[in-house]
Amino acid sequence: MIETIKWQDNKVYLLDQRILPNKEEYIICESYHDAAEAIYNLTVRGAPLIGVTAAMGFALGAINIQTSDRAQFIAELEKIEKVLADTRPTAKNLFWALQKMMSVVRNAEDQSLDTLKELLVKEAQAIMDDDNERNKKIGQWGAELFDDGDRVLTHCNAGALATAGPFGTALSPIRSAIGQGKKISVLADETRPVLQGARLTAWELLHDDIPVTVITDNSAGFLMAKGMIDKIIVGADRIAANGDVANKIGTYTVAVMAKNHNIPFYVAAPLSTFDFALKNGDQIPIEERQGEEIRCIQDHYITPKKVNVLNFAFDVTPAHYISALISEKGIARPPFEVSLAPWQTTA
Ligand code: MRU
Numbered sequence: 001m002i003e004t005i006k007w008q009d010n011k012v013y014l015l016d017q018r019i020l021p022n023k024e025e026y027i028i029c030e031s032y033h034d035a036a037e038a039i040y041n042l043t044v045r046g047a048p049l050i051g052v053t054a055a056m057g058f059a060l061g062a063i064n065i066q067t068s069d070r071a072q073f074i075a076e077l078e079k080i081e082k083v084l085a086d087t088r089p090t091a092k093n094l095f096w097a098l099q100k101m102m103s104v105v106r107n108a109e110d111q112s113l114d115t116l117k118e119l120l121v122k123e124a125q126a127i128m129d130d131d132n133e134r135n136k137k138i139g140q141w142g143a144e145l146f147d148d149g150d151r152v153l154t155h156c157n158a159g160a161l162a163t164a165g166p167f168g169t170a171l172s173p174i175r176s177a178i179g180q181g182k183k184i185s186v187l188a189d190e191t192r193p194v195l196q197g198a199r200l201t202a203w204e205l206l207h208d209d210i211p212v213t214v215i216t217d218n219s220a221g222f223l224m225a226k227g228m229i230d231k232i233i234v235g236a237d238r239i240a241a242n243g244d245v246a247n248k249i250g251t252y253t254v255a256v257m258a259k260n261h262n263i264p265f266y267v268a269a270p271l272s273t274f275d276f277a278l279k280n281g282d283q284i285p286i287e288e289r290q291g292e293e294i295r296c297i298q299d300h301y302i303t304p305k306k307v308n309v310l311n312f313a314f315d316v317t318p319a320h321y322i323s324a325l326i327s328e329k330g331i332a333r334p335p336f337e338v339s340l341a342p343w344q345t346t347a
Helices: 032-038 045-062 068-084 092-106 113-146 172-177 196-207 216-227 253-258
Strands: 004-007 011-015 026-029 151-154 185-189 212-215 230-234 237-238 244-247 263-270 316-317 326-327 329-331
Touching: 004 045, 004 113, 011 032, 011 045, 026 032, 026 045, 026 185, 026 244, 032 045, 032 068, 045 068, 045 092, 045 113, 068 092, 068 113, 092 113, 092 172, 113 172, 113 230, 113 263, 113 326, 113 329, 151 237, 172 230, 172 263, 185 196, 185 216, 196 212, 230 244, 230 253, 244 253, 253 263
Parallel strands: 151 185, 151 230, 185 212, 230 263, 263 326
Antiparallel strands: 004 011, 011 026, 237 244, 244 316, 326 329
């Protein structure tokens, strides 16, 4: 089984996704700063895993606070929360997980600081287990959307590597459908500039013996026109109340092409990714990352060193391009204002 994150002996072990598929190595986080750095520098990535790493980083920070003064302890925790929250702005799961950790703090006013530390470690583990449960259910619900023989396109990596467990979000329904005996093959967009599709989706699907073919990002339209793609499924970093979806840059382009060719376009995400406080996708903060990600491939410059680049990490796909949203609660179809309403209370 692919293990992306584990808590062991009061340290956090993270599978280093920057060097996959060439090396399988873990980095060890001994402080919340290490965890924040690992989220920022993409050692771990994918919305659910970012959330779990933040929770574990928070717990790591808490157990290492030395003071016995309660007010000072809480002030330290607030600092830790801010450092972790400032790593990546788009994935809702990051803020959701930190809020869960802070609510443990708020509900433990009568407990000793040692007990509170224990409770925070337990909560981080619970957030990880809960993520796995949710993603498993996404697979169980979503499997019915896929038929025997389907050739399914996905963008970026929304698989096991983007979560804390073996299912993933977008790849979970595919795994379930295959488990039901359907023959399904995956086309993975390589996903410039960080190549999550070429490096990570390809690696994890090969690991699980699921047929996968990597294509360049700019091939998807041509393959749709040739009738070589039956369905599309992607994950999400944040979903607004109207069903607009922020996901890896390039998702929007794929969704528009899918509509043009009448190909179902699905998005799978746990409710921890939904942000019902946002009316629509215009309000989702979109991360802009450093230009070297575009200028270089593995430390080798492919552009003039000083050329300007634009490196938005995510884009927003308007809800009207989306055939269905899949969460642990089931399958929601348009109009999402209506179908998502029952999910709001349980997020
Ligand atoms: O920049 P990344 O690799 O964190 O972006 C990841 C994605 O865009 C995923 O599709 C999304 O987080 C869903 S992961 C289950």
